[in-house]
Amino acid sequence: MSAGTVEAQGGTQGGTQVDLHVESGEQRRLYWAVADSWNVVRRTLTHYQRQPVMILWQLGFPIISVLLYAYVFGGAMEVPGSEDGATYRDFLMPGMFVMTMAFGLMNTATSVVHDATKGVIDRFRSMPMAPSAVVGGRAVTDLLVACAELTILALTALALGWRPDGEPLAMAGAFGLILLLRFCLIWAGVWLGLLVPNPEAAGGLYALIFPVTMISSIFVAPSSMPGWLGTAAAWNPISSTGAAARELFGYPVAGDGSWIQENAVLMAVVWPVVLTAVFLPLAVRRFQKLSR
Amino acid sequence: MDTYAVQAEALQKRYGEKHALDGFDLTVRKGTVHGLLGPNGAGKTTAVRALATLLKFDGGRALVAGTDVAKDPRGVRRRIGLAGQYAAVDEMLSGRQNLEMFGRLFHLGGRRARLRAAELLERFDLVEAAGKNAGDYSGGMRRRLDLAASMILAPEVLFLDEPTTGLDPRGRGEVWEAVRELVADGTTVLLTTQYLEEADKLASRITVIDQGRAIADDTPDGLKDCVGGDRVEVVAAEAADLPRIAEVVARVSLGEPAVDRTGLRVHAPVRERVAALTDVARTLQDEGIRVEDIGLRRPSLDDVFLRLTGHRTDAAEPVSGEAMVAA
Ligand SMILES: Nc1ncnc2c1ncn2[C@@H]1O[C@H](COP(=O)(O)OP(=O)(O)OP(=O)(O)O)[C@@H](O)[C@H]1O
Ligand SMILES: [Mg+2]
Numbered sequence: 111m112s113a114g115t116v117e118a119q120g121g122t123q124g125g126t127q128v129d130l131h132v133e134s135g136e137q138r139r140l141y142w143a144v145a146d147s148w149n150v151v152r153r154t155l156t157h158y159q160r161q162p163v164m165i166l167w168q169l170g171f172p173i174i175s176v177l178l179y180a181y182v183f184g185g186a187m188e189v190p191g192s193e194d195g196a197t198y199r200d201f202l203m204p205g206m207f208v209m210t211m212a213f214g215l216m217n218t219a220t221s222v223v224h225d226a227t228k229g230v231i232d233r234f235r236s237m238p239m240a241p242s243a244v245v246g247g248r249a250v251t252d253l254l255v256a257c258a259e260l261t262i263l264a265l266t267a268l269a270l271g272w273r274p275d276g277e278p279l280a281m282a283g284a285f286g287l288i289l290l291l292r293f294c295l296i297w298a299g300v301w302l303g304l305l306v307p308n309p310e311a312a313g314g315l316y317a318l319i320f321p322v323t324m325i326s327s328i329f330v331a332p333s334s335m336p337g338w339l340g341t342a343a344a345w346n347p348i349s350s351t352g353a354a355a356r357e358l359f360g361y362p363v364a365g366d367g368s369w370i371q372e373n374a375v376l377m378a379v380v381w382p383v384v385l386t387a388v389f390l391p392l393a394v395r396r397f398q399k400l401s402r
Numbered sequence: 403m404d405t406y407a408v409q410a411e412a413l414q415k416r417y418g419e420k421h422a423l424d425g426f427d428l429t430v431r432k433g434t435v436h437g438l439l440g441p442n443g444a445g446k447t448t449a450v451r452a453l454a455t456l457l458k459f460d461g462g463r464a465l466v467a468g469t470d471v472a473k474d475p476r477g478v479r480r481r482i483g484l485a486g487q488y489a490a491v492d493e494m495l496s497g498r499q500n501l502e503m504f505g506r507l508f509h510l511g512g513r514r515a516r517l518r519a520a521e522l523l524e525r526f527d528l529v530e531a532a533g534k535n536a537g538d539y540s541g542g543m544r545r546r547l548d549l550a551a552s553m554i555l556a557p558e559v560l561f562l563d564e565p566t567t568g569l570d571p572r573g574r575g576e577v578w579e580a581v582r583e584l585v586a587d588g589t590t591v592l593l594t595t596q597y598l599e600e601a602d603k604l605a606s607r608i609t610v611i612d613q614g615r616a617i618a619d620d621t622p623d624g625l626k627d628c629v630g631g632d633r634v635e636v637v638a639a640e641a642a643d644l645p646r647i648a649e650v651v652a653r654v655s656l657g658e659p660a661v662d663r664t665g666l667r668v669h670a671p672v673r674e675r676v677a678a679l680t681d682v683a684r685t686l687q688d689e690g691i692r693v694e695d696i697g698l699r700r701p702s703l704d705d706v707f708l709r710l711t712g713h714r715t716d717a718a719e720p721v722s723g724e725a726m727v728a729a
Binding site for chain 2: 133146156157234235401402
């Protein structure tokens with residue numbers, strides 16, 4: 111055992127053919143933080159592998175919404191830019207991507223509250239693995255799942271006749287901004303998941319998240335809402351990401367000239383950074399509070 | 403080598419005004435099963451979580467497997483296994499996938515994690531169900547999988563928080579069997595329970611906890627002696643028969659039988675439980691005395707409590723009147 115990097119486990123048990131000497135993780139901390147996180151990621155990816163329909167369930171709502179909004183209400187919707195020949199579908203699709211990310215908050219919160227109440231988080235915490243991997247693994251998983259969701263949604267949108275015509279680089283940037291929104295919401299989700307007492311209570315978060323997605327510019331222009339509501343909608347972080355994505359996907363910008371609409375791309379970066387700065391520490395604090 | 407696997411001194415844990423642990427002391431000898439017995443809210447889970455590094459305590463000192471819990475939690479984590487109050491298995495993974503996942507998180511690496519999983523599935527009799535979703539397991543199987551997961555590194559000390567609560571008798575038996583095998587291999591087990599019977603079956607020593615404090619520490623026999631062991635109990639059909647029934651019971655009992663007139667009940671501690679019961683039943687039948695019920699009553703946690711603290715556990719309903727207490 112060179113330089114004490116390998117720890118002898120002290121069990122006295124016979125009956126095993128397997129060498130149970132392991133590195134404790136106190137050495138090579140960074141390596142183990144990454145390795146442990148990856149193993150936590152693998153765990154959730156295995157969930158999807160065992161039950162692939164899970165991802166379709168999660169996508170069910172946005173896909174149905176796309177069909178509803180595009181075909182049922184679509185004809186009646188007046189959106190800025192339609193005078194330039196843009197369709198409501200073109201206006202809507204980036205909003206749908208953003209909405210899916212917003213609802214992803216629920217998936218994060220639900221998974222976390224499940225693990226917390228079923229004792230899985232306690233088991234992880236009683237093991238010599240890196241504590242950061244419990245939450246870090248969750249974040250990486252949710253980003254990977256978000257990528258898969260965006261891919262499926264984008265293909266659906268293309269099949270429905272969505273034809274974005276932005277610069278390739280700009281369109282990649284649009285997806286980047288959408289994922290950035292998802293990233294900041296992961297921390298809000300972890301925090302909420304550790305805050306609520308049980309999975310049923312987590313279900314109640316829909317009542318919170320639904321109005322937040324509705325009072326935004328992702329379905330309709332804020333100018334069509336009463337004054338104060340329109341202002342709230344315009345300043346909703348989700349609106350900034352939605353507007354920025356539309357712009358980068360090449361949808362004609364026809365804002366009302368307000369500062370928040372003119373600077374959508376900037377705010378689509380600023381908002382998530384601010385939200386991460388708020389919720390990441392909150393989530394970490396809440397996690398550490400588990401031991402108080 | 404020290405003789406003790408767990409040593410806790412004057413542990414304190416407060417939640418606001420509530421003292422969940424209030425000067426809790428515990429010593430557990432190496433290689434034994436130690437029972438931590440107490441009613442709801444006594445502080446069992448708090449004690450286990452504090453010892454398993456999940457909870458920081460406000461005062462006192464604890465050594466687990468020779469390692470200071472407060473100073474070197476990671477060192478402790480390497481040497482313990484924990485099966486919490488709820489079987490913490492991933493319900494969406496198969497039994498095998500659960501063990502492999504936890505094995506990798508215990509830093510065994512893929513190959514050894516697979517080998518160890520196979521070994522443990524065999525050991526805990528889960529080979530047939532290895533590919534099934536853990537969510538579809540019976541309560542007993544899930545608990546065994548939970549035990550297997552906590553045994554991956556063959557820890558020195560295993561903490562089990564109410565390992566059989568919510569299981570049917572069969573599941574309970576399966577878990578008891580698994581625990582016995584672990585101890586035969588040299589693991590030290592600290593298990594909490596609300597059932598005296600369970601502590602009696604498994605533990606060689608029992609600490610009784612109440613309101614965050616250890617109020618007794620004894621062998622199961624010692625505790626049972628303290629409450630008077632098994633009792634024969636007869637429920638009369640008519641109040642007029644009570645004196646004669648008391649006489650019959652007195653012939654086999656260790657002390658004067660207690661007579662509960664409102665409940666029409668006569669009961670007394672006995673040593674040769676089956677012989678005593680048969681004797682009483684035969685005599686009453688021969689004399690033509692009708693009885694509503696006759697049986698053996700084993701001392702419960704409640705009896706232990708009553709004796710040790712003078713009050714019943716909060717959960718217990720007041721049964722059969724105060725006469726029972728006077729016995
Ligand atoms: N997080 C907490 N916040 C406030 N009070 C708590 C907390 N955890 C435990 N308590 C209180 O501490 C006391 C001891 O709780 P504990 O869970 O250790 O009891 P227990 O013996 O395990 O009970 P049970 O048999 O119900 O599992 C209880 O009165 C409980 O209400
Ligand atoms: Mg408990």
